[in-house]
Amino acid sequence: MPLTTPWRSRALTAALLAAVLTTSTACGDDAPGTSAGGPIKIGLLASLSGTYQAVGTEIRDGFQLYLDTHDGKLGGRQVDLIVADEGNGAQTAVPAATKLLKQDRVSALTGIVGGGSVAGVTPVLNETKVPLVGSNGRPELKDVSRVWHTSYLSDEPGAAIAQHVRDNVKGSVYAIGPDYQGGWDELRGFTDAFGKIGGKLANADGKTTFTPFPATTNFLPYFARIKASGAAAVYTFYAGSAAVDFVKQYAQSEIKDIPLYAAGFLTEGGVLNAQGEAARDIYSVLNYSPDLDNAENRAFVAAWKAKHDGSPTTYALASYDAAAVLDRAIGAAGSDPTPEAINTAIGQLGQIASPRGTWQFSTTTHSPVQKWYLRQVRQDGRALSNTVVGDLATVGR
């Protein structure tokens, strides 16, 4: 029995593989989107279940909003949007993406919440030669020839706010964040830029304090060290439930009067509601805020509020912009918008008008060169909201 089972499963795998190969050759001639002006298939992969469900839902709704406000068309073609669930990470994302790319044969892929999921999906993209216009997670990638992002690189928020913190804080700054790749990148962005312009960290060894993630739910011991360090301000990045714990405990702790600066995710979207009054006055840096004063944003926010409760987040905005990018790229790809042609067209888009202000893709990283904004949590009508209080640096490389 132990001998036969592996053989039988191998035989089964071989048979399945053969079946897949046969179907893909059979479908070989019928390349996607051949008829002029005909419909086009777009795949959207986002976490519709699990830890990042809130972000995934925003990403789906942002893309859908663009379609709804543009007659369901991108580049003049009716869009057949196929939505798949990314789940918690690469383990569920890769099979879902493989189905979209190989079975549904979409012309472009968008969405993807987790950086790990993007890293896992990239080989399949290169194999099928389909472009990804990602709207959130962006890992370190060697080859970005088919990968584009409308979001940001993880070290950019910190780099964008460093000068402002240096100019406005009289004294040293304590840097603290969660101990995982995203936390390292976010904090490194700040500490590198801050150090270059002569800023001093208050941390005992001059290095960022990293808290075990996701195990840390009690931040009081760290607050005691911040108090003892004599820091004049704190810079941090947390997201999700850790952001709620951090902010609520901060507001009741002995360092509650020390100004708190953060990457915008600390107070973005649903976590702000959970933090409530504790989040008041926190400064954060982000590439978007729903109260930005430009025509694109007014239209975007109005359309969003007509369908959803509350204001749109940066996640929804990035996905809305991914649709805008695809709209223009498919339109520019000519009568036969093959995945290759769309990918080439994305690279030639130039300036993109967006609710966040005008931005463009960096030629080296394929992520936006964009302006960052300083926001503060303030009263806005009944609710607390992130209000833009100033422009920060334009970042992108």
Added chain:
Amino acid sequence: MIAVAAGTNRIDPYLIPALDGVAYGLLVFVAASGLVVCFGVANILNLAHGLLYAIGGYTAAALLDGGWASLALALAVGVLAAAAAGVLLAGLLTPVATGNHLSQALLTFGVALAGGSLLVAGFGPDNPQVQVPSALEGSVMIAGHRYAAYRLVFIVVAAVLAAALYLVVRRTRAGMLVRAAVDDPEMVACLGVSPARIRAGVLAAAGALAGAAGVLGAPIIGPGTGTADTVLLLSLVVVVLGGLGSMAGTLLAALAIGEIQTLGVALLPSAAPFLLFAAMAAVLAVRARGLAGRWRTA
């Protein structure tokens, strides 16, 4: 004079973490005591114990609205719901009650997974906000430091709960039966007390304790997708550190965990990821039976 001042300064930053360690430790004690009683008395390994705490936590999030009445209501509902879940668990466990820990672990773990999914389906995947009574929302000054008022009151309430638990076990008939069941289960059965009834009673009590901890501790270890796992893990560490025999051992272990998680992290932040488990390994290496002896010596 200078030496004294320097001494104060050296201790001063660690005052709040040490105090918070007591709050955290007492919460862990109330949460874990149910598991200890369950395992030590009924000989049932209940891996759904964290779920019972989560039920209390979600109840608190759903019912608390900033008033005292809502806190009383949440406490009553949370305790009853978690106790009912405990009785249900006792019923499910009847076929595997004969002390086969592997079957019990599998069954209760399955219940924990299913129950966790039900809670997420019912309350959503986001961590809900827990609103403590507005009188306790702020912070108080202790020796020149600011500390959350709720946590300070929690220390008092949890200490009262711990004392009450001690008295129940030491002084009441129910407590005597429980202690007798630890010492000599056959004799208790001979006396005409059904083991099934003791089992249901013990699991209901364990559920009530976990539910109370879940409601009162929601502002400290809040309800969320990972809460049940966190609480189960901490409770199991209490079992390892404190042994199964005594209330004093459980309390000692819980307070040790509280201090390790707060004071320990403040003293040695770089060791934070493994401090708790290093302590557990050290205790196991030195004294495999835990920090204190048997229940009857308490």
